[in-house]
Amino acid sequence: MEYRQLGNSALKLSAITYGSFAIGGTMWGGTEKNDARKAILTSIDHGITTLDTAPFYGFGLSEALIGESIKDRDRSAIQILTKFGMVWDGSNNGKGDFMMDIDQDGKQYPIYKYASKANVMKEVEESLQRLRTDYIDLLQLHWPDSTTPIEETMEAMQLLIDQGKIRAAGVSNYNEVQMLKAQEHINLASNQVPYSMLKRQIEAKVIPAAVENHIGIIAYSPLERGLLTGKFFNGNALKSDDHRNGYFSQFDLDKVKSLLERIEPIAQEKGATLSQLVLKWTTLQKGVTVVLAGARNEEQAISNAGAVDIDLSNEELDQINQAVNSL
Template sequence: MEYRALGNTDIKLSAITYGSFAIGGNMWGGNVHKDSIASVQASLENGVTTIDTAPFYGFGLSEEVIGEAIKGKDRSSIQLLTKFGLVWDGSNQGKGIHFFDAVENGNTIPVYKYAGKGSIIREVEDSLKRLKTDYIDLLQLHWPDDSTAISEVMETMERLVEQGKIRAAGVSNYAVAQLDEAAETFLPASNQVAYSMLNRSIESDLVPYAIQNKVGIIAYSPMERGLLTGKYFQDGKLKEDDHRNEYFKQFDLHKVKGFLDKLSGLAADKSVSLAQLVLRWTTLQDGITVVLAGARNAEQAIQNAKAMEVSLSHEELTFIEKELTHVISAN
């Protein structure tokens, strides 16, 4: 495993970082508690020391599972990354911006983007309790909240750093202009954004900015929510309430399958899985600090960690790049 510096901080994160959206259950067709615990613990045992979560994932469940999974572990050897700014419990009292309606156990739950000072402080205290810890290594704004001044958000996180509640402050889904505005108050250590073989839009502006200003990039959805594992093309069946039924419609699936068929040959030559090859490619891209990889059970977690053992030559990277041009142009 490689461990990489987070932006301009002295915090080191594992290049493959455990992504915990799926173990929250909501929007992913549920979960199995014991498997979720095992997946976190297997990650730690195989060098994946960084865990990314959020209160919204399972409406607190993901954080609770992680808190249970790391109980008794050496806290100083684990980096806990969580977020704030998606409010669903009504505590925003009508403030913020309606984002979407989530469905949980047949109930519709309005979710708001809200990052006012008081709300941030409350969310952090709730996260600390669920995670069973007294500090968070990296606290991130989950989504931009246009109803709250960026300066207020950054000032609040700066205070939390000073208080020792968090070690570093980051954002998610920020554009370059928003990062520039944030830096006028407090430069974020990182920006968590979507990035994958099929979604490389950040390479044009965000990556150069991040490199120049020492802002870490945490890449989420590198597997495009499982599409790039190739498993979808083997049976194509997802549970009815799985959000990916709609999400996958944005891609030319015929083109994607053709690309994955070619990539599968390269993976077979290396005796690795398609998912491992995709993850490793992502970690090798300019400006990418760490890559999030979800796991529902221990075996998936182990295989994610082993992705860092995959070696890709200059010729092989060129081959992948050439094949990708056909797919990206189609989407």
């Protein structure tokens, strides 16, 4: 595994980072807890020492599964990344930006983006308990909240750094203006943003601004929630409550299939899967520090870790880039 420094922080993260959205089950058709625990530990055993989670993922379940899974492991050898600012329990009293309604276990929950100082402090204490740890390596604002000044949110995170409860501060889903505004008030370690062969918008402004200002980029959804694994085109059915039924509709699926058919021979030549090739390509893109990859079982965890071992020549990279640029 390759390990990379995150921006100006002292953190070194695994180039492939474990993404735990799916194991939370919310919007993913549920989860199998035993498989999730095995996926977490197998990831760590294969060098993926960085675990990214959030309270929203399963309304605390994802964090709890990570905390339970690693309770007997060397905490100093694991980097925990979590978030705050997506409130579902009504504790925001209607404050913040309404985001969406989520159906969970037969009940509807209104989700708000809320990043007030008081809420940051509250959520961190809850996350520490679920994660069974006394510090978080990287705390990230999950989504921008237009009702809370950026400086108020950053002030809260700086206080948490001073208290030793977090080691570094990051944001997520920030554009370049918001990102640089946040950095005026804190040593901003990173911005976690969507990036894949199918979504490259951050190449225009976010990545150049991050590179110039030494801010790390954490790329999420590099496999577009499984679409770029190719399994969807091989008849793998999704559960009715799986959000990907709607998510995939934003893409021209014929073009996506054509892309995968063009790059699959390279994966086969390397003895790799399509998902491994896509992950490797993503780790090589300018400005990208680490790449999130979810795993719901041991097999997926091992596959993700193996992506970094693929050796691509300049000619092979050119072939992949030509296929990506043809979209």
